[in-house]
Amino acid sequence: MKRNPHMRTAMSGCEGAVRRMVLLALMLTLLSVAPAWAIRVKDVAYLRGARENQLIGYGLVVGLDGTGDSENSLLARRPLQNALERMAISLGPGDMRGRSIAGVLVTATLPAFAKAGSRLDVTVDTLGDATSLRGGTLMYTLLYGANQVIFATGQGPITGIPKGIERGADGQPPVQNEDTPLVDPKSSLVPTKGFVIRGAVVEREINLNLNTRSRIFINLKRSDFTTAFRLAKLINRELGDGSARAKDAGTVEVSVPESYLGQTVELISRIENLNIVPDAVARVVVDERTGSIVMGQHVRISPIAISHGNLSIEIKLPTGEQAQAAAGQQPAAPGQPQLAIPSSPGIVLFKGEVDLKEVVDGLNKVGASSADLVQVLKIIKAAGALHADLEIR
Numbered sequence: 394m395k396r397n398p399h400m401r402t403a404m405s406g407c408e409g410a411v412r413r414m415v416l417l418a419l420m421l422t423l424l425s426v427a428p429a430w431a432i433r434v435k436d437v438a439y440l441r442g443a444r445e446n447q448l449i450g451y452g453l454v455v456g457l458d459g460t461g462d463s464e465n466s467l468l469a470r471r472p473l474q475n476a477l478e479r480m481a482i483s484l485g486p487g488d489m490r491g492r493s494i495a496g497v498l499v500t501a502t503l504p505a506f507a508k509a510g511s512r513l514d515v516t517v518d519t520l521g522d523a524t525s526l527r528g529g530t531l532m533y534t535l536l537y538g539a540n541q542v543i544f545a546t547g548q549g550p551i552t553g554i555p556k557g558i559e560r561g562a563d564g565q566p567p568v569q570n571e572d573t574p575l576v577d578p579k580s581s582l583v584p585t586k587g588f589v590i591r592g593a594v595v596e597r598e599i600n601l602n603l604n605t606r607s608r609i610f611i612n613l614k615r616s617d618f619t620t621a622f623r624l625a626k627l628i629n630r631e632l633g634d635g636s637a638r639a640k641d642a643g644t645v646e647v648s649v650p651e652s653y654l655g656q657t658v659e660l661i662s663r664i665e666n667l668n669i670v671p672d673a674v675a676r677v678v679v680d681e682r683t684g685s686i687v688m689g690q691h692v693r694i695s696p697i698a699i700s701h702g703n704l705s706i707e708i709k710l711p712t713g714e715q716a717q718a719a720a721g722q723q724p725a726a727p728g729q730p731q732l733a734i735p736s737s738p739g740i741v742l743f744k745g746e747v748d749l750k751e752v753v754d755g756l757n758k759v760g761a762s763s764a765d766l767v768q769v770l771k772i773i774k775a776a777g778a779l780h781a782d783l784e785i786r
Contacts, residue, residue, distance in 0.1 A: 434611075434624065435665035441610040441644070442601055443505040448544055448593075450499045452534030454517065454551060460525035460584075461495040468496030468521040476532070495523035499534045499547055501593050509598055512591035515547045525584035527554040536593060544599075549592035558584050603657040609647050611664070616643035619672035627667055675781035679770060682786075684763020686753060686770075692781040694773060 453473055454461070462469040473494055477484055498520055501513045517531055529551045536545040603609070613620055621639040628637035628647060637647045653660040675691040753766060773779040 431668035431670050433665065434627075434667045434669050437615070437620065437669065437671050438611045438613050438624065438645075438665075440661060441612050445505060446503040446538055446544070446599065448501045448503055448513075448536040448538060450534045450536040450547065451520075452497050452499045452517070452547065453532045454495045454497050454523075454526055454529035455493060455532060457493045457495060457523070457526065457529045459492050460527070461492040461523045461529075462519075462521035463492060464490060466496070466521040469494040469523075472496065492523070495526060495529065496520045497526070497531070499531065499536065501536055501545060501547065503538070503544055503595065503599070505599075506601065507595050507598065509595050511595040513545060513547075513593040513595065515549075515589040515592040517551060517587045517589060519585040523585060525554065526551050526587045527556070527584060529587075531589050531592065542597065544597045545593045545595050547589060547593040549589040551587035552590055553582075553588040554584050554586075555582065558582050603661070604655050606657055607649050607654070609649065609657065609661065610640075611645045611647060613643045613645075615671075615673075616641075617672050617674070618642045620669070621645055623672070624669055627669055628664060631663070631667060676784065677770065677779070677781050678784045678786065679767055680786050681767055684766065686766060688753075688781070692779075695778040695780065 451472070453469055453476070464470075474484055496519070497517045500516045500518075503513065507513070515531070515536075517526060519526060531548055531551060534547045535543050536547055538544050611624070613624070618639075621642055621644070624645050625637040625639040628645070629635065632647075632650055635648070636650060637645055640646050647660075647664070649657060649660060673689055675693075676689050677692060678687045679685070767785070770779065770783060771785070774783040
């Protein structure tokens with residue numbers, strides 16, 4: 394039986410339409426499930442109690458090549474004398490000559506849920522008049538928490554101090570040669586600061602039993618009422634109404650459902666992998682040194698007129714098609730700001746309320762310098778026309 398070619402064409406057209414409808418439905422589903430701007434809860438919030446702790450201790454670095462503390466400094470010699478006495482070796486501070494030892498401050502960060510036997514990185518800084526820690530070894534050091542309890546011990550060779558950054562008696566770096574690698578003099582590396590990679594061993598754990606809790610608290614990394622409300626609403630939609638409530642701008646209280654009692658870790662994992670769209674305060678960050686300007690959303694400028702040097706800036710509400718025609722422009726659509734660059738150099742005119750990006754683009758078009766941009770932003774903020782937090786660095 395032969396098929397009608399018109400029937401085959403119609404069937405092909407129907408199949409194509411069905412494919413397009415399925416593809417469109419799939420795209421809409423993906424967009425509704427995971428918006429492109431949504432991020433995970435774990436990136437904007439954390440569990441209360443799951444925090445890092447700072448550790449600190451005093452130690453000695455030995456094996457230095459004449460770059461340690463001077464003989465007049467007791468920061469290294471007195472502790473070394475005490476340590477040797479515990480080994481049944483009796484010496485006085487005057488018996489320890491040379492500059493092979495240095496007293497140092499040892500710091501480390503204890504992560505949340507760190508277990509006994511875990512390794513931590515250690516930072517070492519000089520306290521006396523030592524000129525370099527390169528080539529030294531940190532002696533056995535006790536690391537204390539804020540409650541004066543020992544949580545870790547540190548020991549190991551000092552790393553992170555390359556050749557060529559030591560300074561002589563005159564305070565100038567040594568002359569670079571073929572045997573000494575080139576080091577940028579503007580580098581932040583200093584010879585009196587080093588590291589012991591995985592040099593500390595955790596001796597005591599911080600107990601944080603989650604499975605016995607009936608409630609957990611999730612803290613936002615940046616407090617915001619809108620974000621806290623959105624997070625509580627998101628958790629209620631996922632776990633059921635009444636499961637979560639926002640206590641304030643930075644905390645969301647979650648009641649552990651009966652199905653998750655004794656399995657709080659699984660509940661936290663489910664919550665922190667939800668997608669949320671956090672809200673943010675309008676903010677503008679300006680770096681005066683480089684002239685960089687970073688701005689967020691919702692940054693708006695009210696009508697204002699500014700005169701700065703050779704620049705004249707005017708931002709005003711539209712007064713009708715007649716004023717626009719006088720400026721040689723086409724009428725703007727309702728609610729749409731319009732930029733005009735008249736023939737007079739250094740004059741920028743904005744019609745209608747605009748956002749900061751349009752102002753910056755307009756100033757760039759007339760050749761305004763980075764210093765001019767920074768000064769204009771300061772003036773607009775001082776006049777109360779910039780509706781955003783202005784942070785200048």
